[in-house]
Amino acid sequence: xxxxxxxGDGIGTEIVAEAVKVLHALDLKFESETALVGGAAxxxxxxxxxxxxxxxxxxADAVLFGAVGDWKYDKLERALRPEQAILGLRxxxxxxxxFRPAICxxxxxxxxxxxxxxIAGLDILIIRELTGDIYFGQPRGRxxxxxxxxxxxxxxxxxxxxxxxxxxxxxxVAFEAARKRSKRVTSVDKANVLETFQFWKDIVTEVGKEYPxxxxxxxxxxxxxxxxxxxxxxxxxxxxxxxxxxxxxDEAAMLTGSIGMLPSASLNASNxxxxxxxxxxxxxxxxxxxxxxxATILSAAMMLRFSLNQAAAADRIESAVKAVLASGLRTADIxxxxxxxxxxxxxxxxxxxxx
Amino acid sequence: xxxxxxxGDGIGTEIVAEAVKVLHALDLKFESETALVGGAAxxxxxxxxxxxxxxxxxxADAVLFGAVGDWKYDKLERALRPEQAILGLRxxxxxxxxFRPAICxxxxxxxxxxxxxxIAGLDILIIRELTGDIYFGQPRGRxxxxxxxxxxxxxxxxxxxxxxxxxxxxxxVAFEAARKRSKRVTSVDKANVLETFQFWKDIVTEVGKEYPxxxxxxxxxxxxxxxxxxxxxxxxxxxxxxxxxxxxxDEAAMLTGSIGMLPSASLNASNxxxxxxxxxxxxxxxxxxxxxxxATILSAAMMLRFSLNQAAAADRIESAVKAVLASGLRTADIxxxxxxxxxxxxxxxxxxxxx
Ligand SMILES: CC(C)[C@H](C(=O)O)[C@@H](O)C(=O)O
Ligand SMILES: CC(C)[C@H](C(=O)O)[C@@H](O)C(=O)O
Numbered sequence: 001x002x003x004x005x006x007x008g009d010g011i012g013t014e015i016v017a018e019a020v021k022v023l024h025a026l027d028l029k030f031e032s033e034t035a036l037v038g039g040a041a042x043x044x045x046x047x048x049x050x051x052x053x054x055x056x057x058x059x060a061d062a063v064l065f066g067a068v069g070d071w072k073y074d075k076l077e078r079a080l081r082p083e084q085a086i087l088g089l090r091x092x093x094x095x096x097x098x099f100r101p102a103i104c105x106x107x108x109x110x111x112x113x114x115x116x117x118x119i120a121g122l123d124i125l126i127i128r129e130l131t132g133d134i135y136f137g138q139p140r141g142r143x144x145x146x147x148x149x150x151x152x153x154x155x156x157x158x159x160x161x162x163x164x165x166x167x168x169x170x171x172x173v174a175f176e177a178a179r180k181r182s183k184r185v186t187s188v189d190k191a192n193v194l195e196t197f198q199f200w201k202d203i204v205t206e207v208g209k210e211y212p213x214x215x216x217x218x219x220x221x222x223x224x225x226x227x228x229x230x231x232x233x234x235x236x237x238x239x240x241x242x243x244x245x246x247x248x249x250d251e252a253a254m255l256t257g258s259i260g261m262l263p264s265a266s267l268n269a270s271n272x273x274x275x276x277x278x279x280x281x282x283x284x285x286x287x288x289x290x291x292x293x294x295a296t297i298l299s300a301a302m303m304l305r306f307s308l309n310q311a312a313a314a315d316r317i318e319s320a321v322k323a324v325l326a327s328g329l330r331t332a333d334i335x336x337x338x339x340x341x342x343x344x345x346x347x348x349x350x351x352x353x354x355x
Numbered sequence: 356x357x358x359x360x361x362x363g364d365g366i367g368t369e370i371v372a373e374a375v376k377v378l379h380a381l382d383l384k385f386e387s388e389t390a391l392v393g394g395a396a397x398x399x400x401x402x403x404x405x406x407x408x409x410x411x412x413x414x415a416d417a418v419l420f421g422a423v424g425d426w427k428y429d430k431l432e433r434a435l436r437p438e439q440a441i442l443g444l445r446x447x448x449x450x451x452x453x454f455r456p457a458i459c460x461x462x463x464x465x466x467x468x469x470x471x472x473x474i475a476g477l478d479i480l481i482i483r484e485l486t487g488d489i490y491f492g493q494p495r496g497r498x499x500x501x502x503x504x505x506x507x508x509x510x511x512x513x514x515x516x517x518x519x520x521x522x523x524x525x526x527x528v529a530f531e532a533a534r535k536r537s538k539r540v541t542s543v544d545k546a547n548v549l550e551t552f553q554f555w556k557d558i559v560t561e562v563g564k565e566y567p568x569x570x571x572x573x574x575x576x577x578x579x580x581x582x583x584x585x586x587x588x589x590x591x592x593x594x595x596x597x598x599x600x601x602x603x604x605d606e607a608a609m610l611t612g613s614i615g616m617l618p619s620a621s622l623n624a625s626n627x628x629x630x631x632x633x634x635x636x637x638x639x640x641x642x643x644x645x646x647x648x649x650a651t652i653l654s655a656a657m658m659l660r661f662s663l664n665q666a667a668a669a670d671r672i673e674s675a676v677k678a679v680l681a682s683g684l685r686t687a688d689i690x691x692x693x694x695x696x697x698x699x700x701x702x703x704x705x706x707x708x709x710x
Contacts, residue, residue: 083547094504113584114468131504134489134515138502140550145518147493149449149486155518156554160489163500163510190598192438195495199511225602226609229468229584243545247580247602254581 001030001308004060006037006053009082010281011291011344012066018293018348019064019300022320025352026313028304033060038068038082038281048085057089062307063274064300065089067281082281090130095266095274096166097173098128098245099302102232102252105261107325111334112257119232124252125177126238128245129170130266133196134160135242160196162241167200169269171207174239175214181236184215188224188240188248200241221248228252253278260292260333263299265306273307275299289343292331294321297351320354327354356385356663359415361392361408364437365636366646366699367421373648373703374419374655377675380707381668383659388415392444393423393437393636403440412444417662418629419655420444422636437636445485450621450629451521452528453483453600454657457587457607460616462680466689467612474587479607480532481593483600484525485621488551489515490597515551517596522555524624526562529594530569536591539570543579543595543603555596576603583607608633615647615688618654620661628662630654644698647686649676652706675709682709 003023007016023030035041035053042048048068057063068082078084089095104112104122112119137159145155171187178185187204189197201218208216219227221244227234228248232255240248253259262278277295285291301317304310329350330339342350358378362371378385390396390408397403403423412418423437433439444450459467459477467474492514500510526542533540542559544552556573563571574582576599582589583603587610595603608614617633632650640646653676660669684705685694697705 078547078553081547087548096504113470113473115470118468135548136503137512142550142554145516148491148516148518148521149451150518150520153518153520155516156551157492157514157516158549158551159512159514161500161503161510161512163503163505163508165505165508166503190601192433192436193442193490194513195497196511196513198433199497222601222605225580225606226614229606229609230612244602246545246577247599250577251580251584251606254584257585259581 001028002060003030003032003303004056004063005032005034006057006063007034007066008038008068008281009040009070010067010283010286012068012281014289014291014344015277015293015296016064016066018344019296021348022297022317022351022355023300025355026316028310028313037065037085039070039073041085042073042076042080042082048080048082049088054088054092058093061272062303063089064303065274065276066296067277067279069281070283087135089274090266091136093272093274094131094268096129096131097170097267098130099265099267100126100128100249100253100278101262102126102256103262104256105258105325108256108258108261108334110336112255114255119255122232122256124232124235124238125181126240126245126249126252127170127174127177128249129166129241132162132166133242134158137161160194160243162196162200164203167203168207170239171204174237175207175211178214178237179211183213184236186224186235186238187216187218188221188238188244189218190221190244192220197241204239224248225251228255258334260331261294261298263295263302265299265302267306271307273303275303289345290332291344292333293344293348297321297348316355317351320351323354324350356383357415358385358387358658359411359418360387360389361412361418362389362421363393363423363636364395364425365422365638365641367423367636369644369646369699370632370648370651371419371421373699374651376703377652377672377706377710378655380710381671383665383668392420392440394425394428396440397428397435397437403435403437404443409443409447413448416627417658418444419658420629420631421651422632422634424636425638442490444629445621446491448627448629449486449623451484451486452525452622453485454620454622455481455483455604455608455633456617457481457611458617459611460613460680463611463613463616463689465691467610469610474610477587477611479587479590479593480536481595481600481604481607482525482529482532483595483604484521484597487517487521488597489513492516515549515598517551517555519558522558523562525594526559529592530562530566533569533592534566538568539591541579541590541593542571542573543576543593543599544573545576545599547575552596559594579603580606583610613689615686616649616653618650618657620654620657622661626662628658630658644700645687646699647688648699648703652676652703671710672706675706678709679705
């Protein structure tokens, strides 16, 4: 087993260090190698995703990723900005299936913006397609408008697109995931306006016929954004495109109020994967030793389960995290009165001790 | 003053009838004419936006619109489905500026999914561009993929686009609106991924220089979807594109828990406008006399203010609605213990009485 460790920027280095500590506590045999990515890589090598980092990621069975980005890179041309590293890794490794669980832990119900009865017990799995859609569609750029309301004026444009096999494979991922859960899939589209998402809806419906045991429904993206607020627990597995998934998975994560707890996985067709917390690089608290490492630690658990075939080890991490929460330890982001506030390192140590 | 009245489908006819009753109670002089739109127009004339309806709308100073749509039209080809009428009206009348207030009325705080302290006093104005973006961009359709992950396979595609004058004019609308409020604008984009929204961000920044008294900030759409849940009151005026605005304005509306209260306005360059409730046609409760007419009544108030230059009359409607709420009358959607449940018609009568 070979793991590429890419801590990145901001709190990335601190939280990844704790996840690595937890991995070592499991007595598994694995090789690992660390490399720069994002702003850190740009500063050292002039590019957010240097050749060597990409090569390391490609050769590994899995990538454990921290976070990238900082306001100070905002003025760089787009191709050099930290987040291009994420897009580059997704594209080059073909990581088309993004798993974004939105889980509300019992002890953290109070951290949510929502009333407790609406959020307690929430357990949604958003499956976002990650290598298609308007993120990578060509052509894109600037040109002189030939039609529209102001022909002759300057315009910018992008192309949204999905091909049949792209939709088929992400639909299968969703139906398979639903089979291991409550056997319900909601496919989110905008078929009433977009050709791409009428096509999406047609294909998901077709693929759904191969899974007669799974209940499929369809929802427009604007309605999904509403229903997530109104009654989030009505959802189970949600599958959608790259752009809508970007928005809805973040909305769902924030509903829990504890985004510092939420891991994510991005997989390709051979189960090679990139694992990262759902939150960002939080440059405002970087270096202070107060960031919550649990989302990254739980991402390492997903990595063991999905890419490294070590489900038992993954279970051990997840149980340890639950035990630590039950013991009352909290980083600042999820702290409330009656619980014990700890720093990044103490939280990592507590998970190791619970293992 | 000439008003085109387009009740549409589902609860549309019931709620528009109440708004018309309220308009008549104001002793204004106006001409009005009613026409079919949406599914109702399709059934009578084979098209959701018949020529005569479009002509009437074009010749009027304002359109009072109910709602369109019903599951039973789902199997029609897209061009004949009810919602095409809305898209057609927007496009043909050039209604580029959509005003979507998300207001939480004091008496209705309890209806929200959010904890009272997060939502009480909410007053956001989302300004959505309504005639550009991926809604109308060409080319769109199906074809054989030439690049991407599966060249040679069938694909569907759409074009996202904005021209400079389109972004400039909606930015000005937002800055002008902010001047009448708290002088803050948040522009929502996805400049880190999309050419269209880097262009959008650049132009909004440029236009912002003409409004040095208004504070401008920029937020990515995924972050905006999160911040709306976390701390909605931090927003004041939000300006964004057609697609992101569709999603965020519905999310923001649902945060209030009382979408049956929220009006909307869609204006063109000469202040001709279409006014409609933010909610849909609710076919499940159509004909039962229980729908909330207040969003439509408040849309009529927006119509008087924005298109008909009757601000005093608009104020009278808005005060009457507040008085009715204060008196404890509630339709089923916003009813709670200790208040009096009334039907659609009684609610309209109460507003008339309060005028
Ligand atoms: C950083 C950005 C390009 C990225 C995305 O839009 O996919 C991020 O928001 C995410 O969701 O991982
Ligand atoms: C019905 C549909 C085409 C429309 C849209 O997407 O704009 C609706 O959702 C809205 O927001 O008015």
